Every structure is written in C-alpha cells, then in structure tokens.
Amino acid sequence: MATRGRPRGFDRDVALRRAMTVFWEHGFEGASIADLTTTMGISAPSLYAAFGSKVDVYRESVALYRATDGALTRRALEAPTARQAIEAMLRDNADAYTDPGTPRGCMIVLSGPGDTVRDDAVHAFLVELRAATLDAVRARLARAVDEGDLPAGCDVGSVAELYVTVLYGLSVKARDGATRDDLSRVADAAMAAWPAMTGLLTAT
Amino acid sequence: MATRGRPRGFDRDVALRRAMTVFWEHGFEGASIADLTTTMGISAPSLYAAFGSKVDVYRESVALYRATDGALTRRALEAPTARQAIEAMLRDNADAYTDPGTPRGCMIVLSGPGDTVRDDAVHAFLVELRAATLDAVRARLARAVDEGDLPAGCDVGSVAELYVTVLYGLSVKARDGATRDDLSRVADAAMAAWPAMTGLLTAT
DNA sequence: TCTTTTCTGTAGTGATCGTTACAGATAGAG
DNA sequence: CTCTATCTGTAACGATCACTACAGAAAAGA
Numbered sequence: 001m002a003t004r005g006r007p008r009g010f011d012r013d014v015a016l017r018r019a020m021t022v023f024w025e026h027g028f029e030g031a032s033i034a035d036l037t038t039t040m041g042i043s044a045p046s047l048y049a050a051f052g053s054k055v056d057v058y059r060e061s062v063a064l065y066r067a068t069d070g071a072l073t074r075r076a077l078e079a080p081t082a083r084q085a086i087e088a089m090l091r092d093n094a095d096a097y098t099d100p101g102t103p104r105g106c107m108i109v110l111s112g113p114g115d116t117v118r119d120d121a122v123h124a125f126l127v128e129l130r131a132a133t134l135d136a137v138r139a140r141l142a143r144a145v146d147e148g149d150l151p152a153g154c155d156v157g158s159v160a161e162l163y164v165t166v167l168y169g170l171s172v173k174a175r176d177g178a179t180r181d182d183l184s185r186v187a188d189a190a191m192a193a194w195p196a197m198t199g200l201l202t203a204t
Numbered sequence: 205m206a207t208r209g210r211p212r213g214f215d216r217d218v219a220l221r222r223a224m225t226v227f228w229e230h231g232f233e234g235a236s237i238a239d240l241t242t243t244m245g246i247s248a249p250s251l252y253a254a255f256g257s258k259v260d261v262y263r264e265s266v267a268l269y270r271a272t273d274g275a276l277t278r279r280a281l282e283a284p285t286a287r288q289a290i291e292a293m294l295r296d297n298a299d300a301y302t303d304p305g306t307p308r309g310c311m312i313v314l315s316g317p318g319d320t321v322r323d324d325a326v327h328a329f330l331v332e333l334r335a336a337t338l339d340a341v342r343a344r345l346a347r348a349v350d351e352g353d354l355p356a357g358c359d360v361g362s363v364a365e366l367y368v369t370v371l372y373g374l375s376v377k378a379r380d381g382a383t384r385d386d387l388s389r390v391a392d393a394a395m396a397a398w399p400a401m402t403g404l405l406t407a408t
Numbered sequence: 409t410c411t412t413t414t415c416t417g418t419a420g421t422g423a424t425c426g427t428t429a430c431a432g433a434t435a436g437a438g
Numbered sequence: 439c440t441c442t443a444t445c446t447g448t449a450a451c452g453a454t455c456a457c458t459a460c461a462g463a464a465a466a467g468a
Contacts, residue, residue, distance in 0.1 A: 029233065029234060030233060109376060112376055112379055112380055127380055127381065130376075130380055131380075155393075157389070158389050158390070158392060158393040159393060161377075161386065161389055161390050161393065162370070162390050162393035162394055162397075164373070164377075165370055165373030165374060165376075165377060165390050165394075166366070166369055166370055166373055167373070168372065168373035168376040168377065169368070169369030169370055169371070169372035169373035169376075170369060171376075172313060172316055172369075172372040172373075172375075172376070173365075173369060173372065175316055176316055176331055176334055176335075177331065182365065185361070185362050185365055186362070186365050186366050186369050188362060189359075189362040189363060189365065189366035189401060190366055190369075192397075192400055192401060193366075193396075193397030193400050193401055195400060196396055196397050196399060196400040197393060197396060197397055
C-alpha cells in the first residue's frame with residue numbers, strides 16, 4: 001500500500017514549519033508564494049501538490065502555531081491558582097513574543113489587524129481563535145471562583161477581558177521592537193493590579 | 205495669480221479624507237490604487253498629479269488621522285488630574301474605535317502588525333508615532349507626580365506602559381468586532397486598577 | 409485669439425500576484 | 439518490463455499591482 005508514485009523530495013513538516021514563520025512575520029496577504037517557496041526550499045508546484053493552495057498552507061501554519069507557541073497560554077492557565085495562571089500567561093507569552101529565534105508577537109493576534117485576511121472563511125476562523133483565548137481565560141477565572149480561589153463577587157468577565165486586552169497589547173508592543181524587559185515590566189504592572197481587579201481590595 | 209492651467213476637478217481634502225478611511229480599513233499594503241481611486245472618485249493620473257505616489261497619499265492620510273481621531277488621546281491627556289486623563293484616553297478612544305461611521309480601531313496602532321508597511325521609512329515613521337503616544341502618557345504622569353497629584357514613589361514608566369498596552373489591545377479587540385460596551389468594560393476594569401497601579405493602595 | 413500651463417481620461421507599461429499545464433523523473437503494482 | 443500514480447522543474451497563465459505616456463480639455467496670461 002501507500003506511496004505509489006514518485007516520493008516527495010522534501011520534509012513536509014520542516015517545510016510547513018518554515019512556512020509558518022513566513023506567515024507569522026508577514027501575515028497572510030503580506031507573504032507571497034515566492035516568499036514561501038524560497039524559504040521552504042521548494043518549487044511552487046511542489047507546494048501546491050503537498051498543501052493544496054495558499055490558504056491551505058496558512059490554515060496548516062496556524063494549526064501548527066496553535067500546537068506549539070500558541071499552546072503556551074493554554075498551559076499557563078493550568079497553574080494551580082488564578083493569579084499564577086494569569087501571571088504565567090502574561091510572562092510566558094512576553095518571553096515568547098521577544099524570542100529572538102522566532103518572529104515577534106503572537107501570530108494569531110497580529111493577523112487580525114492590518115493584515116486583514118481578505119478570505120472571509122479564514123478571517124472568521126482567526127476571530128474565533130482569538131475569542132477562544134478569551135473564553136479560556138474566563139473559564140479559568142470562573143473555576144477559581146467556584147474553588148474559592150477568587151471571591152464570589154469577582155467580575156470574572158471584566159477581569160478576563162482586561163487581561164486578554166493586555167495580552168493583545170503585548171503583541172503590538174513586541175512587533176514594535178519592545179524588549180523582553182519592556183514586556184516584563186508591563187506584566188509586573190498588570191499583576192500589581194490583580195488584588196484590586198479581583199476584589200481582594202477595594203478602592204479608597 | 206495662481207492656478208494657471210486647467211483646475212482640479214475634485215476636492216483634494218474630501219479625496220484625502222476618503223483615502224484615509226481606505227488605508228485605515230485595509231492598511232497600506234492591503235489598499236490598492238484601484239481601491240483608493242474608486243473610493244476617492246478620481247482616476248489614477250489625477251491621484252498621482254495631486255498627491256505624488258501611494259506612500260505620499262499614505263503619509264498625508266496618517267497626518268490627517270493624527271489631526272482628527274488621533275488628536276483624541278492628546279486632548280484627553282489635558283484633563284486636570286492624571287486619573288481623569290488616563291480614563292478619558294481609554295474611554296474616548298474606546299468610543300472612537302467603535303464609531304460606526306469610521307473603520308474600527310486605531311489607524312496607527314493597527315498598521316503596525318500584520319500590515320507591515322514594507323517601506324522602511326514609512327514603517328519607522330509609524331513606530332515613532334506609536335512611541336510618541338507612550339512618551340505623551342509618561343510625560344503626563346510625570347507632571348502629575350510633580351504636581352503632587354500622584355505620589356512620588358509612583359513608577360510612572362510602568363504605569364504608562366501598562367495603560368498604553370491596554371490602549372493597543374483595545375484596537376485589536378475593536379477590529380475583532382468588540383462592541384462599545386465591551387471596550388467600556390475593559391476601560392472600567394483598567395481604571396479599577398488605578399489606585400493599586402499608582403501606589404495609592406498597597407497589596408495585602 | 410493664441411500660447412502656456414495644468415488637469416483628466418484612455419490606455420498601456422513591466423512587474424508581480426496566485427495558480428497551473430505539461431513533460432520528465434521516480435516510485436509501487438501487475 | 440509495463441502500467442499507473444505521484445512528485446518535480448520549466449514555463450507560462452490571466453489578473454492585478456503601482457505607475458505613467460499621451461492626447462485632449464479647460465483654465466489664466468498675452
């Protein structure tokens with residue numbers, strides 16, 4: 001069985017990984033097939049034979065990102081307390097966003113604006129992915145309320161929206177050249193607000 | 205004197221205003237000359253005669269944005285107290301970002317990521333503009349410390365970075381379809397953190 | 409009126425876009 | 439070996455990109 005014709009002359013996983021970095025750096029519209037094939041080290045027909053089309057490569061790239069760097073957030077939210085979870089989310093992503101080995105910022109966050117994937121299906125898919133992060137954060141906080149980790153009066157929705165908004169902002173700052181320390185300072189400040197945010201303190 | 209030859213057949217200011225909305229919505233790379241001329245209601249030669257080139261139109265569009273919607277932040281920072289200034293910055297921009305009459309989010313913030321203006325000069329110009337907002341916020345907070353409005357121990361740099369990060373995040377959320385109420389809730393949460401942020405309260 | 413100057417519409421420039429037709433190469437199945 | 443299936447390189451497809459040559463139109467200055 002399997003693989004009847006001429007075998008593929010390149011490693012599909014390696015090529016996809018390279019394609020991901022191109023999309024990550026330039027966005028969907030900003031990355032041309034020529035950019036992709038050059039970085040992937042293959043010809044256009046090979047790309048189309050292996051992946052289908054540009055949007056297909058993009059979809060697989062996003063899926064790969066979610067399974068690698070994108071999994072940071074999901075993993076961070078598994079921390080034992082809500083505070084540790086949110087802090088880990090901010091810090092781990094701040095580190096990843098400024099990793100010199102990869103493009104800066106979050107691939108999914110940064111493909112929302114500007115880039116504006118004109119393909120409606122892909123655009124909707126990306127919006128959904130970003131919404132999923134908010135949902136995950138909200139769910140984690142709600143669990144903390146259930147567990148008594150956070151007070152019952154805590155406005156879980158607002159807290160989640162604020163910290164996700166900060167997370168989005170970190171991507172923009174990273175893409176603008178902010179250093180790891182810059183983003184770390186933002187994370188510090190955001191976590192300094194934690195007690196006030198979650199109702200452990202009340203304003204004067 | 206003046207205007208010897210055939211007079212221009214359209215209102216340059218109106219045309220520029222329309223060009224601004226196209227760039228605002230699609231970014232620099234995402235907006236084609238065909239998009240621009242269609243929306244502006246003029247032909248390509250008229251555009252080039254009146255503005256020079258695509259980047260020239262973009263530069264003028266950004267300048268116009270700064271003079272109109274972009275001035276919101278500058279005006280907000282003139283509020284009598286630092287707290288009022290930051291709150292006005294967040295709320296006024298949250299309103300503007302979701303104004304149904306204009307594209308969503310901030311033109312300057314959203315042209316950073318994804319879009320990635322490939323022209324280096326324009327890119328540097330935009331980075332500088334975003335940095336200028338951070339500087340303005342920091343200066344406003346420093347003034348507040350001088351005036352005794354904020355305590356001397358307040359970490360002005362960190363507070364400024366956090367609130368600008370939140371402001372960036374609002375643009376991303378707005379572009380993703382967040383409503384005015386959504387953004388308003390984020391502003392509420394961010395301002396609930398104000399006392400903790402500025403050292404009026406200390407964590408337990 | 410006639411020249412000069414500027415704008416406008418038509419039409420087209422070469423370059424690049426995503427994508428593919430085609431033929432040769434290379435494998436398994438018979 | 440032959441047939442079939444798949445991949446690869448060359449070379450090109452039509453569409454669109456930013457941009458402009460050119461000629462005619464419309465104004466001021468003479």
